[in-house]
Amino acid sequence: MHKQNSCKPATGTSHQVTVTDLSGARSSLHATNPAGVLCASLDAVAPAAQAEEMATVPYTELEQPYHVFPKGLKKFLVGVIGVAGLFSGLSSNIYFPSLDAIAKDLNVSIDAVSLTITSYLVIQGVSPLLWGSLSDTVGRRPIYIASFTVYIISNIVLSLSPNFTILLIFRGLQAAGSASTVSIGNGVIQDISPPSERGAFISFYQAIRNFSIAIGPVLGGVLANTFGFRSIFIFLVILSSLVIIMVILFLPETLRSIAGNGSLRLTGIYKPLVARFTVEPPYMQDPDEAVQRKKVTVITFIEPLKLLVEKDIVLNLLFGGVVYAIWSMVTSSTTGLFKSRFGLNELLLGLAFLPNGCGTIVGSAMVGKLMTRDYKAAEVAYKIAHNLPPSHKLPTKNIPADFPIEQTRLRNLPWIASLFSVSTAAYGFSLADPTLTSKPGWIVVPLVLQFLIAAMSNAIFALNQTLVSDLCPGKGASSTAINNLVRCGLGAVGVAFVETMITNLGPAWAFLGLALITVTMTPLAAVNWFWGQRWRAARTERKAKIEE
Known part of the structure; x- marks a missing residue:
């Protein structure tokens, strides 16, 4: 029929x-x-x-598409927010090769300069709770503009920093401006993409952002070695000013309470500048009634913290946070380890970060394709199990309670986490023996291991963030903000202690210990695999009862 x-x-x-x-x-x-x-x-x-008898039937609405933007436009917008998101990683990684130069210039110890990394991570974790909550309430576009304004002002002050105190304070403000771009960007992706596309878009977005991790240390090494460390912040002022212009020109508001599925006509700050001078798409229309925007209250900023009481979400956050902390410890200790083992200057230290950066891009791109494949396979299996026709479309706003999204997203986690743990353990031993590190060309070994550590950790981050977004429909920026809070909080603790660990234990035992920590945390993912769907279904049922 x-x-x-x-x-x-x-x-x-x-x-x-x-x-x-x-x-x-x-x-x-x-x-x-x-x-x-x-x-x-x-x-x-x-x-x-003509093939059948005409019949008069009651009028019903055809299902609206999740979003009206064509895929090409969606990719362009993900590219725009990806470029905006460069600054979270760029601001951190462009700084690493110049740590020694900063310590000498400001007449402080290298441990004191490392505090600016810790403060950066702390603020990077906390500030998205503010920006993410606001962007889920008043819109993505105005918060992008506000956070970039904070970022630009902070870099101007840092470029003039006369002492360590100014450096420490405004590095924190710099983090407050840049960190928001990650959570807002993930919010935009949730606004415009259904679950079937979301994994690929998040991975694409992460791969663009991770380009900064590859190129940042090289730029930092060149700038610090040629013009001094303050030139780094001048460069960031110029680049971020160009990007905020791009956002103002091209990025439309996407928050669904304001823009709907992209078909609602935008006005004021929500409308991109270029749209004021181009022909309006035929699908644009005025909303049926005035958009009722949520009021910003104290509850607005507390709301994301409620996600921490959900068992499945917390387990995802903790496992991803531990992996993030270990990767951050590997990255932040690179300058000291490679300078002492291989005698590199700032320029060569910058180049030594390239494998790490390239690994982040490769890992993100690889897992994006795997997630798309896994989702399609799970969707086909779900339709067969429920006797649904192949043309049937699953709900795009809320994933069915009995759809195995947890197992779909975590399918590749076992081999990725295993390779991450083995690479981390081997990395420490590759730097432990002076007879090995003094051999010509031996530097390639720890660099290859850094590539694997970065690739596998960022694959885990993409899996983790996609699943958290799936579990928190309508809270794209807030869910990313709480993810950042856990990740950066654990990362800050790790970075604060990594130098002490290496000094007291040596790199071999320090990184072996970190690898074993990853292994002990793996059961968290296993618990989510077996019980996550049940917890999600119970949460959906509770929410439905409250809405009734």
Whole structure:
């Protein structure tokens, strides 16, 4: 039997038609009714309708697409927010090669300069709770502009920093401005992409952002070695000013309470500048009623913290946070280890960070393809198990309670986490023996291991962030903010103690211990694999009862 949908005609006549299996017919669609519902024109359906007797049926709405933007435009917007998101990693990694130069210039110890890394991570973890909550309430676009303004001002002051105190304070403010771009960007992706596309977009977004991890240390080494460490902040002022102009020009508001599925007409600060001078797309329409924007209250900023009481979400955050902390410890200790073992200057130290940066890009890109493949396979299996036709579309806003999204996202985690643990343990031993590190070309060994550590850790981050976004529909920025809080909090603790660990235990035992910590945390993911779906279903049921 053919599946039938009824639709009001495009004209003002009283006719109604049955749209019968349009898969073989060419149809033209018109958003003609007040609600903006897509209807097939009589001319388009006539050839298909001739095959069956015409019938008059009650009018029903066709399901609206999750988002009206074509895939090419979505990729462009992810590219824009990816470039905006460069600054979180760039601000951190461009700084690493110049730690020794900063210590000498400001006449402080290297341990004191390391405090600026810790303060950066702490603020990077806390500030998205502010920005992310605001962006889930008042919109993505105004918060992008506000956070970039804070970032630019901070870099101007840092470029003039006369002493260590100013450096420490404004590095924190710099983190407050840059860290928000990650959570807001993930919010944008949740706004415009259904779960079937989300894994690929988050991985693509992360790969763009991770380019800064690859190039940042090289730029930092060149700038610090040639013009002094303050030139780093001048460079960041110029680059961030260009990016905020790009955001103002091209990025539309995407928050669904304001922009809907992309078809609602935008005004004021929510409308990109370029849209004011171009032809409006035909699908744009005014909202049926004035948009009721949420008020910003204290609850707005407390709301993300409520996610910490959900068992499945907390388990994901803890496992991802531990991996992030260990990767941060590997990265932040690179300058001291490679300078002492291989005698590198600032420029060569910058180049030594390249494998780490390239690994982050490769890991993100690889796992994005794997997540897309796994989701499609799970979707097919779900339809077969529920006797659904292949053409059936799963709900795009809320994943069905019995859909195994946890197992779908975590399917590749065992081998990725295993390779991460083995690489971390081997990395410490590759730097432990002076007879090995003094051999020509031996530096390649720890650099290859850094590449693997970075690739596997960032693959885990992409899996982790995608699953957390799936578990928190409508809270894209807030869920990323709470993820950042856990990650950066654990990362700050790790970075604060890594130098002491290496000094007291030596690199071999220090990194072996970190690898074993990863192994002991793996059961958290296993628990989520077996019980996560049950917890998610219970949460969905509670939410439904509250809304009733």
